[in-house]
Amino acid sequence: MEGPVGHRYEAVARALEAAIEAGVHGPGDRLPGVRKLAAQFGVSVSTVVAAEHLLEDRGLIEARPRSGYYVRRHPWEPPERPAPSSPANEPVPVTSQALVLRVVQAAGEPGMVQLGAAVPHADFLPARGLRRAFAGVPARWGGRELDYAFPPGPYELRQQIARRMADAGCQITPEEVVVTNGAQEALTLSLRAVTEPGDVVAIESPTFYGLLQAIEALGLRALEIPTDPDEGIAPEAMALALDQWPVKAALLMPNFGNPLGHRASDERKRALVELLEDRGVPLIEDDVYGDLAFEAPRPWAARAFETRGGVLYCGSFSKTLSPGLRVGWAVPGRFRDRVEYLKYSGSSSTPAWPGFAVADFLERGGYDRYLRRVRGDYARAVDRVSRAVARYFPPGTRQTRPTGGFVLWLELPEAVDALALYRRALDEGISIAPGPLFSPSGKFRHHVRLNCAQPWDARLERALARLGAMAREAAA
Numbered sequence: 362m363e364g365p366v367g368h369r370y371e372a373v374a375r376a377l378e379a380a381i382e383a384g385v386h387g388p389g390d391r392l393p394g395v396r397k398l399a400a401q402f403g404v405s406v407s408t409v410v411a412a413e414h415l416l417e418d419r420g421l422i423e424a425r426p427r428s429g430y431y432v433r434r435h436p437w438e439p440p441e442r443p444a445p446s447s448p449a450n451e452p453v454p455v456t457s458q459a460l461v462l463r464v465v466q467a468a469g470e471p472g473m474v475q476l477g478a479a480v481p482h483a484d485f486l487p488a489r490g491l492r493r494a495f496a497g498v499p500a501r502w503g504g505r506e507l508d509y510a511f512p513p514g515p516y517e518l519r520q521q522i523a524r525r526m527a528d529a530g531c532q533i534t535p536e537e538v539v540v541t542n543g544a545q546e547a548l549t550l551s552l553r554a555v556t557e558p559g560d561v562v563a564i565e566s567p568t569f570y571g572l573l574q575a576i577e578a579l580g581l582r583a584l585e586i587p588t589d590p591d592e593g594i595a596p597e598a599m600a601l602a603l604d605q606w607p608v609k610a611a612l613l614m615p616n617f618g619n620p621l622g623h624r625a626s627d628e629r630k631r632a633l634v635e636l637l638e639d640r641g642v643p644l645i646e647d648d649v650y651g652d653l654a655f656e657a658p659r660p661w662a663a664r665a666f667e668t669r670g671g672v673l674y675c676g677s678f679s680k681t682l683s684p685g686l687r688v689g690w691a692v693p694g695r696f697r698d699r700v701e702y703l704k705y706s707g708s709s710s711t712p713a714w715p716g717f718a719v720a721d722f723l724e725r726g727g728y729d730r731y732l733r734r735v736r737g738d739y740a741r742a743v744d745r746v747s748r749a750v751a752r753y754f755p756p757g758t759r760q761t762r763p764t765g766g767f768v769l770w771l772e773l774p775e776a777v778d779a780l781a782l783y784r785r786a787l788d789e790g791i792s793i794a795p796g797p798l799f800s801p802s803g804k805f806r807h808h809v810r811l812n813c814a815q816p817w818d819a820r821l822e823r824a825l826a827r828l829g830a831m832a833r834e835a836a837a
Contacts, residue, residue: 370411392430418741443759443772448566448585455577455801461570467792474824477792481814487731494718510713512704514540518716521723530665539691544649544677547691549575551673554699555643560609567799569619583801593625596632610643615663617650620770620810622763631666645673650766655740670695686715739767746813753829755836767814773807774836
């Protein structure tokens with residue numbers, strides 16, 4: 362059972378889960394004590410406790426006061442997943458994205474239960490380590506933090522990013538990286554580098570509304586491709602779209618896409634990359650959730666499978682370290698020089714102080730230590746919200762079961778209008794993201810996305826119960 366600390370409790374949890382499934386520990390049975398399990402697995406007591414907490418969050422076992430852990434008699438059965446999307450097979454202009462700003466603004470309103478914008482609560486972020494990194498910047502960097510950080514950005518930060526991307530299967534050099542103001546700028550610059558107004562961009566359906574905003578701002582047309590809630594776009598569906606329409610770029614999130622939380626297999630990523638390369642269509646990859654896999658190892662990026670420089674990779678620390686840092690980057694392949702020029706002509710530079718602080722945090726190992734902890738935190742957070750949805754929402758509600766990230770996508774009964782539910786919930790101090798925001802054609806009127814990156818407490822459970830009651834009333 363020896364191995365990295367962050368993996369031991371997961372291995373113990375998997376072994377106990379297998380024993381429960383095999384009937385070694387049946388429904389209602391008491392698990393052996395923590396000291397006995399620690400001896401059996403050759404790990405510490407704290408590792409066993411962490412494994413039991415994970416199984417408890419998954420609904421497999423339950424704690425009884427002064428008695429220990431018992432196998433649940435009725436283990437958690439997740440609801441049915443949403444059906445794969447079936448969008449109209451034609452490009453459309455992106456409009457009516459004004460509501461997005463309201464959803465995002467609600468995230469910062471005092472007293473609002475923030476289930477709308479995909480922004481992690483401060484409790485999930487490494488605030489103490491980041492503060493130390495920020496405080497140490499002047500002494501270490503000798504005034505460089507006060508200068509402009511012209512493109513491509515501080516070398517030390519690009520070096521750390523290049524090292525990190527090896528975990529995603531990407532062997533790159535610091536020279537290939539262009540630092541940006543978050544992933545949104547990286548995505549916009551990448552789109553500008555490979556398209557002209559009026560061009561067609563293939564996207565997942567549903568897809569993150571931030572990508573739709575970038576498409577709208579650049580005067581492009583979006584072509585929605587049917588997307589499976591588990592594995593994303595099938596290569597066959599992409600090939601059909603390329604046969605029918607003059608697609609100039611594909612904009613995809615293969616790892617824990619937002620809002621579905623899907624994760625494409627390596628085989629599917631490879632097939633998509635090879636297909637797009639053969640057709641001469643650049644792939645813009647949004648990988649902001651890639652580091653947030655619930656279990657190690659981190660999935661490889663689609664860029665790991667490219668051979669001709671046609672993948673423009675976009676990343677960010679906004680979903681992991683802090684949204685307020687605005688430290689993102691692009692690895693634009695053969696379009697690097699174009700992206701670097703567009704970056705300079707558009708915003709001139711990136712903030713130097715946050716960049717140096719992040720470089721220091723990564724170099725000293727703070728990021729890896731943080732990820733080992735927060736992956737389990739997000740897995741538990743998503744699972745708790747998922748179970749609450751199953752408990753409080755109307756019969757027939759479907760939901761995704763992501764293996765990374767921190768969002769849930771719900772398919773509600775057809776009688777429930779997501780926009781009406783959004784407005785009613787907002788009046789009661791609950792923010793959600795209605796489904797039509799995630800489609801250029803206004804699809805998904807019976808869907809909502811929930812941000813699960815919130816501390817679990819009575820207030821959050823009450824909000825989910827109230828939201829479920831409103832959905833039940835609408836479905837009746």
